[in-house]
Amino acid sequence: MISRLVLQSLSKDKLSVFLFHKVPQRCDQMVPVDVDMARFEHLLDYTFSQLRVLPLEEAVSRLHSGHLPRRAACITFDDGYPDWLTGVAPALRRRNLHATFFITSGQFDGVPLWHERILAAVRRLQGPLLDLGIPFLPAQSVASLDDRRRQVQRLEQELKYLTLNRREQILRQLEAVAGVRAADVPVMSEAQLRDLHSQGFGIGAHTALHPILDYCNAEEAVREIGGARERLQTIVGGSVNGFAYPNGRPYADFSRLHVDAVKRAGYRYAVTTHWGVADVCTSPFQIPRFTPWAEHDWHVTYQLVRNLMTEPTQVPEVAV
Numbered sequence: 263m264i265s266r267l268v269l270q271s272l273s274k275d276k277l278s279v280f281l282f283h284k285v286p287q288r289c290d291q292m293v294p295v296d297v298d299m300a301r302f303e304h305l306l307d308y309t310f311s312q313l314r315v316l317p318l319e320e321a322v323s324r325l326h327s328g329h330l331p332r333r334a335a336c337i338t339f340d341d342g343y344p345d346w347l348t349g350v351a352p353a354l355r356r357r358n359l360h361a362t363f364f365i366t367s368g369q370f371d372g373v374p375l376w377h378e379r380i381l382a383a384v385r386r387l388q389g390p391l392l393d394l395g396i397p398f399l400p401a402q403s404v405a406s407l408d409d410r411r412r413q414v415q416r417l418e419q420e421l422k423y424l425t426l427n428r429r430e431q432i433l434r435q436l437e438a439v440a441g442v443r444a445a446d447v448p449v450m451s452e453a454q455l456r457d458l459h460s461q462g463f464g465i466g467a468h469t470a471l472h473p474i475l476d477y478c479n480a481e482e483a484v485r486e487i488g489g490a491r492e493r494l495q496t497i498v499g500g501s502v503n504g505f506a507y508p509n510g511r512p513y514a515d516f517s518r519l520h521v522d523a524v525k526r527a528g529y530r531y532a533v534t535t536h537w538g539v540a541d542v543c544t545s546p547f548q549i550p551r552f553t554p555w556a557e558h559d560w561h562v563t564y565q566l567v568r569n570l571m572t573e574p575t576q577v578p579e580v581a582v
């Protein structure tokens with residue numbers, strides 16, 4: 263197959279890391295951009311059958327020791343969803359494919375992912391208008407499904423770049439207006455995390471509460487980075503060596519201070535969301551990732567090839 267030959271020649275000493283999030287059984291009309299299970303299984307059968315899928319920690323170490331096979335790829339998931347256990351995990355196991363799951367530890371203390379709280383609240387809002395009485399969030403319509411989709415996107419954008427305290431205040435206001443409770447949003451349980459881990463999948467940390475690290479004070483950043491590792495390690499009874507920066511864009515979402523904090527917390531590698539491919543010059547603490555979104559197989563291959571030729575942006579690092 264021509265695409266396999268192209269991938270073979272372009273991928274020498276290069277590591278492609280794929281990023282996914284929630285993979286619902288069926289497409290959720292409120293979030294139509296999510297990859298659903300049928301689409302995900304097709305990607306596994308078509309795209310990943312052309313690649314050599316390795317565990318991420320092993321691949322990062324082989325990249326830097328010069329022993330990475332051609333067409334090397336890793337599969338990763340961010341955030342933490344209970345339906346991974348019945349959806350993506352069995353689909354990966356059926357094909358003997360490894361993946362690493364980067365999980366927010368707050369959910370094990372009863373705090374659901376903040377964007378899942380928005381989704382749950384907007385779904386349940388009554389009446390034609392969402393009005394929180396907040397100047398930078400003027401009242402807007404939630405009369406139609408399209409309106410609700412837009413409101414989910416708007417709230418995610420507006421709340422993403424707030425401090426943790428301010429974001430929590432607004433989430434509570436939204437939940438009060440919608441008449442829902444954060445406690446009703448599904449979260450992963452400790453037993454489910456242990457289950458994923460015992461199936462041989464990689465477990466990485468993705469902070470506790472999913473803040474933008476650049477909007478955290480020093481104390482919060484240490485708690486979010488190091489505290490999440492300790493919490494996950496206690497649950498799985500083993501070492502958690504990987505970290506995924508929330509939102510993950512170098513400079514916009516994290517800086518050299520956070521890369522240093524990740525090293526000091528004892529992690530061995532970290533992943534961003536900047537597109538591109540890692541080579542031997544890429545810091546193990548800023549491994550880029552990408553998500554193919556095309557519908558047709560040839561287009562996904564094109565995106566993969568283009569990604570193989572993309573050099574990632576990295577923030578400068580200082581030795582710890």
Ligand SMILES: [Zn+2]
Nearest residue numbers: 340341508509
């Ligand atoms: Zn995330």
